[in-house]
Amino acid sequence: xxxxxxIEEVAKLMRIELDDHVVYLDRVQKxxxxxxxxxxxxxxxxxxxxxELPIKNLREDKHIPYExxxxxxxxxxxxxxxxxxxxx
Amino acid sequence: xxxxxxxxxxxxxxxxxxxxxxxxxxxTLEQIQKLDGKLHAFLSLNDKAIDQAKKLDKKIQxxxxxxxxxxxPISIKxxxxxxxxxxxxxxxxxxxxVAPYEATVISKLKSEDAIIIGxxxxxxxxxxxxxxFSAFGPSRNPWNHDYVPGxxxxxxxVAVRALECVASLGSDTGGSVRNPASFCSVVGYKPTYGxxxxxxxxxxxxxxxxxGPLTRTxxxxxxxxxxxxGIDDKDNTTVDNKNEDYLSEIDAGVEGKKIGIIKEMIGxxxxxxxxxxxxxxxxxxxNLGAKCEEISLDMVDYSVAAYYTISATEAGSNLARYxxxxxxxxxxxxGFEFNSYISKARKNFGPEVTRRLIVGGFVPSxxxxxxxxxxxxxxxxxxxxxxxxxxKKVDLLLAPTVxxxxxxxxEKIDDPIALFLIxxxxxxxxxxxxxxxxxxFELSDGLPIGIQLLAKxxxxxxxxxxxxxxxxTVHLPEIQL
Numbered sequence: 258x259x260x261x262x263x264i265e266e267v268a269k270l271m272r273i274e275l276d277d278h279v280v281y282l283d284r285v286q287k288x289x290x291x292x293x294x295x296x297x298x299x300x301x302x303x304x305x306x307x308x309e310l311p312i313k314n315l316r317e318d319k320h321i322p323y324e325x326x327x328x329x330x331x332x333x334x335x336x337x338x339x340x341x342x343x344x345x
Numbered sequence: 346x347x348x349x350x351x352x353x354x355x356x357x358x359x360x361x362x363x364x365x366x367x368x369x370x371x372x373t374l375e376q377i378q379k380l381d382g383k384l385h386a387f388l389s390l391n392d393k394a395i396d397q398a399k400k401l402d403k404k405i406q407x408x409x410x411x412x413x414x415x416x417x418p419i420s421i422k423x424x425x426x427x428x429x430x431x432x433x434x435x436x437x438x439x440x441x442x443v444a445p446y447e448a449t450v451i452s453k454l455k456s457e458d459a460i461i462i463g464x465x466x467x468x469x470x471x472x473x474x475x476x477x478f479s480a481f482g483p484s485r486n487p488w489n490h491d492y493v494p495g496x497x498x499x500x501x502x503v504a505v506r507a508l509e510c511v512a513s514l515g516s517d518t519g520g521s522v523r524n525p526a527s528f529c530s531v532v533g534y535k536p537t538y539g540x541x542x543x544x545x546x547x548x549x550x551x552x553x554x555x556x557g558p559l560t561r562t563x564x565x566x567x568x569x570x571x572x573x574x575g576i577d578d579k580d581n582t583t584v585d586n587k588n589e590d591y592l593s594e595i596d597a598g599v600e601g602k603k604i605g606i607i608k609e610m611i612g613x614x615x616x617x618x619x620x621x622x623x624x625x626x627x628x629x630x631x632n633l634g635a636k637c638e639e640i641s642l643d644m645v646d647y648s649v650a651a652y653y654t655i656s657a658t659e660a661g662s663n664l665a666r667y668x669x670x671x672x673x674x675x676x677x678x679x680g681f682e683f684n685s686y687i688s689k690a691r692k693n694f695g696p697e698v699t700r701r702l703i704v705g706g707f708v709p710s711x712x713x714x715x716x717x718x719x720x721x722x723x724x725x726x727x728x729x730x731x732x733x734x735x736x737k738k739v740d741l742l743l744a745p746t747v748x749x750x751x752x753x754x755x756e757k758i759d760d761p762i763a764l765f766l767i768x769x770x771x772x773x774x775x776x777x778x779x780x781x782x783x784x785x786f787e788l789s790d791g792l793p794i795g796i797q798l799l800a801k802x803x804x805x806x807x808x809x810x811x812x813x814x815x816x817x818t819v820h821l822p823e824i825q826l
Contacts, residue, residue: 263707263713264703264707267703267706267707267710268703268706270706271661271665271691271702271703271706272668272684272687272688272691273688273691273699273702273703274688274691274692275703280696280700281696281699281700281703284700284761285700285703285704285707287761287762288653288700288704288761288762288765289704289707289708289717291650291653291761291762291765292650292653292654292708292717292721294646294647294650295647295650295651295654295716295717295720295721295724296716296720297647298644298646298647298720298723298724298727299643300720300723300724300726300727303723303726303727304726305719305722305723305726315581316578316579316581325445327445330443330445331671332675332676333670333677333678339670339671340670340678341670341678341683341686342678342681342682342683342685342686343682343683344682344683
């Protein structure tokens with residue numbers, strides 16, 4: 258049984274408000290309980306496969322000029338900086 | 346003029362001068378005007394489509410070079426960026442977001458003179474399989490308006506079936522192209538992972554998703570794939586397909602091919618009509634000269650749990666950017682402290698996206714990662730090994746695209762597990778990176794059933810050849826629009 262308090266704690270860390278427990282908490286719990294089926298999978302000895310990307314596929318790390326100032330499309334900015342609410 | 350033609354037939358008609366691009370595009374817009382109030386396939390339309398058609402007609406009149414699409418009206422799922430147009434992901438969060446750049450697939454289509462007719466409806470941020478999770482209301486199945494069209498690329502499938510465009514691009518993370526293709530009876534494709542650039546696709550679960558076409562015929566699908574596939578230096582997961590021509594030799598047939606029927610995908614959870622359609626498809630392949638045998642993939646039983654664990658985890662990371670500082674909607678900063686501001690901003694996500702974000706934060710978190718996320722990755726790894734092993738014995742794998750028939754709007758929306766299981770037959774292709782196609786096959790009680798084929802990675806051409814062979818055995822009644 259997944260503890261609802263644990264789910265609420267994670268949601269809080271993700272800055273998500275759970276104002277409707279039926280719509281959010283109960284259904285999230287159902288979803289996570291369904292994942293318990295993974296315990297039945299015989300994968301203990303399985304090695305994790307890491308997707309390797311050949312280095313030749315990476316483009317050169319250089320500045321690509323862009324004709325517009327993307328930051329201008331933001332509502333909250335000052336000069337070249339994004340404005341954010343106060344931390345305290 | 347008949348709108349119910351394939352893309353290749355459209356090109357032939359324009360080349361032969363039987364009608365102009367402007368005439369066809371106008372007629373298509375009339376069709377949207379006539380039907381979309383009910384079907385709700387589109388979220389926005391290109392108001393310059395007629396002007397673009399006129400320009401292309403002038404090019405033809407002057408014998409100037411024109412791209413391979415000849416002004417073909419194509420719709421685009423609203424999570425793919427088309428520069429200067431709204432790209433909402435069917436979310437209140439991005440309701441007024443205008444894409445400042447072009448997705449690679451769009452640049453490629455435009456360079457071949459396709460006309461982007463509009464942006465199509467979808468489940469919010471592609472999370473869903475009925476299109477009911479769109480923040481702007483659901484799309485409806487053109488075969489019966491009381492039924493869901495599938496999702497998440499539901500608007501794309503509806504638009505293609507209802508003759509509101511010739512073809513569409515969707516995205517497939519766990520079946521989001523193939524599922525609505527099956528429910529609406531169009532052809533839907535999830536290419537080999539890396540075959541089509543994801544640059545400009547708004548990210549959901551990067552390691553498994555692909556952009557894929559929805560069309561009325563397999564040949565049209567091959568034609569579109571020829572244009573949009575190939576290596577892209579803006580997406581380093583793309584692979585070089587050496588300019589493969591998917592349309593040539595499409596009629597090669599399946600004589601002598603071995604086809605494996607995935608046992609787990611026609612098990613207890615499948616509707617009897619769907620199992621019967623699958624058996625009929627097997628008979629048709631045998632009549633075409635293929636050898637069919639049953640194949641068992643043990644990990645399929647765990648694939649949905651693995652898929653949702655992995656996709657939610659990646660979504661949790663990808664959607665963290667919607668904090669309203671870098672991405673989001675117009676919302677003033679004043680009066681909020683940092684955390685409460687972001688919490689307030691995240692309220693603009695719909696309930697399904699919010700739930701999946703919470704799941705995506707939970708399953709990889711300290712204390713639970715071993716039980717969920719790492720185990721899901723191991724299932725993914727073992728499933729891939731099982732599928733690779735199967736492809737040593739057979740050339741193709743076959744299963745119904747969706748284990749159940751289309752269902753009514755609202756019927757399953759409150760049951761997350763019932764919704765999960767609709768993905769049962771499609772997530773394997775995503776988790777293993779294999780190409781997969783859904784082909785319209787039968788109607789049951791007036792609603793479509795699709796058959797799915799999978800092939801080895803980078804064997805997309807052979808997959809399309811088999812799909813073409815099956816398509817030519819199918820004769821569905823005309824849809825009444």
